Amino acid sequence: MTRDRSRTAALLAVATGIWVLTDLVRVWAPSLITIFGQAASTPPELMGAYALGCVLLGVVAAFVARRHATGAGWIALAVTVVARVALQLTDGGQPQLVVASVGVAAGVAWLSLSAASLGDVLVVGLAAGTALGVITHAALGTWGAVWRDDVWSWLVLCVQVAGAASAWWFARGRHPEAVARRTAWLVMPGLLLVGIVLGNAGRASAVGGDVGLVAVAVASVIAILTASLRPGRAAAWAATVVLVGATAIGLLVTTDVGGIPAVAPAWTVVVSAIGLPALTLLWSTADHGNPARPTSLALGALAWVALLFVYYAGYDLGYRADIVLVLAAVVIGVLAATARPRPARNQGPRFSPVLLAAFAVAAAVLAWAGPAATITPLDGGNEDDGLRVTAYNVRMGYGMDGTFRPDLVAETLRDQDVALLSEVDRAWHLNGGQDQLAILERLLERSAVFAPAADPVWGDAVLTALPVLESVGNPLPSHGAVTGAQALSVLVDVDGTPTWFVSTHLQPNDGDEGVEAQTEDLVKVLRARLADGHPLVLGGDLNTQPGSEAFRQLTELGLVDGLEGAGPTSPADRPTARIDHLLVTPDLDPVSPDVGTSRASDHLPVSVTLDVEP
DSSP, X not given: XXXXXXXXXXXXXXXXXXXXXXXXXXXXXHHIIIIISOTTTSOHHHHHHHHHHHHHHHHHHHHHTGGGHHHHHHHHHHHHHHHHHHHHHOOSHHHHHHHHHHHHHHHHHHHHHHHHHBTTTHHHHHHHHHHHHHHHHHHTTTOXXXXXXXXXXHHHHHHHHHHHHHHHHXXXXXXXXXXXXXXXXXXXXXXXXXXXXXXXXHHHHHHHHHHHHHXXXXXXXXXXXXXXXXXXXXXXXXXXXXXXXXXXXXXXXOEEETTEEEEOOGGGGHHHHHHHHHHXXXXXXXXXXXXXXXXXXXXXXXXXXXXXXXXXXXXHHTOOOHHHHHHHHHHHHHHHHTSOOOOGGGOOOOOOHHHHHHHHHHHHHHHHHHHHXXXXXXXXXXXXXXXXXXXXXXXXXXXXXXXXXXHHHHHHHTTOSEEEEEEEESSOGGGTSOOHHHHHHHHHTOEEEEEEEEETTEEEEEEESSOEEEEEEEEEOOTTOSSOEEEEEEEEEETTEEEEEEEEEOOOSSSSSOOHHHHHHHHHHHHHHHTTOOOEEEEEEOSOOTTSHHHHHHHHTTOEETTTTOOOOBSSSSOOBOOEEEEEOGGGOOEEEEEOOOOSSSSOOEEEEEOOOO
């Protein structure tokens, strides 16, 4: 009984630690590109070097403490949990960056040490911790608990602290056991696949909505079961095929959906259903052979941070690194499948099928009903005469202080009838894995049309409560720009008058205002929309200022500056340039132009009132 209790406590320690580390990464990664540096301006290699330094700190700590893995592991777990608590109390800026960095370093050290001391429960603990992170994130509508200050966020934090404390109390004095070295190597690269595609609740939400959230939540429970199995060689190779296929489908498969090209089709939610269980099965398969040292898992942590930045740096350097992650899945699968089958007497923890079935049902209910219960819609709306329209580059939901505050963005949009949004992120692991657009839809009780730009989960959107009649997406040639661009045209019924709203984010090809060529392509799209005689509104971050050649191309088309005389919009803390615009056809008679003051992004929102006559 004592041994069983000790093993359960060790399992709880791993599960809680992974859950907490997931929350820390959810803050640490976006802090790198919003506080330490700025995406698209700070050299990616500099931000990558800082990230590597944080992980190296954890690797060095694990190496120094390798002879005292058990005791040092508990200390590292305590530091990890304390950092998580501290993040709940910080309010962005440098304190957030420092605390998150220390927490990630401590988390890497703890996990590396756990590979040598909690190895008999490590794989199942990894699966259980991943499930806790996925289910709670889905239940919160992908609005991370660490970014919130409500009863739900504090409830999650209290459970995490209680889990870590209980694990330490009941696991004291247990004999250390190491996981296999091969499994230790594969843990962190596998967790990267989980964060980017296999267990990303944001991606599941963007692709499948509420059904996607349920699928990824239930799959995370199934992954606990597969983590406890010891498959034969044939099953391991089958799991390899599933893992590689799920990763490739999740990253590479797109199609035209409802007039919008390059969208991940709804059926790709299957990635969430099969990929995560295949991964944990392979972790379990590899758990046989030479015992791991703390440095074994640490090597995988270095691969984790390298792959993270190789993948996302491509968006700033002009390449797509999807194939790198597919190859990483191949390596994980091959290394695991070629391990010798583990003897039956060394089986890991087992779970009652009834218990797991109940857990799966609970996960499905939480993922389905949780978002509506945990995200409270804002009151209000536009009560003035005229149509109020705004354009806002929302920078993935991150403000000047580096915090994710969709509630502040929603406050800005509450009194607007139509919002044209740029830099909408729906799943990037680098940005915390949140479906920002779904959160805004819930907060404002409105519907959105989304069009991919950089990839299927990052782009532009039109958000409104008015009836949508038609949507058309037009990818724009890059002309040397490193980030993708498109023009999303949405035909909206405004009191019986069909009106086009075009949302775009032009990308400069020379680091400044080199958008002339892309503007020429945009003009072709706009000319096609104007041909049907409907009023039109163009809005977004156009990366050009009034009086420029690109701006002249738009006004020569017949559009007028709806913000004439308004002030600069970027950067939000010290605005010097008006690069965010609303241009309209003259029949809309724009009045009351306004540049907002919110710092919920690095751009200021712009808005105007229009007169749409039947």
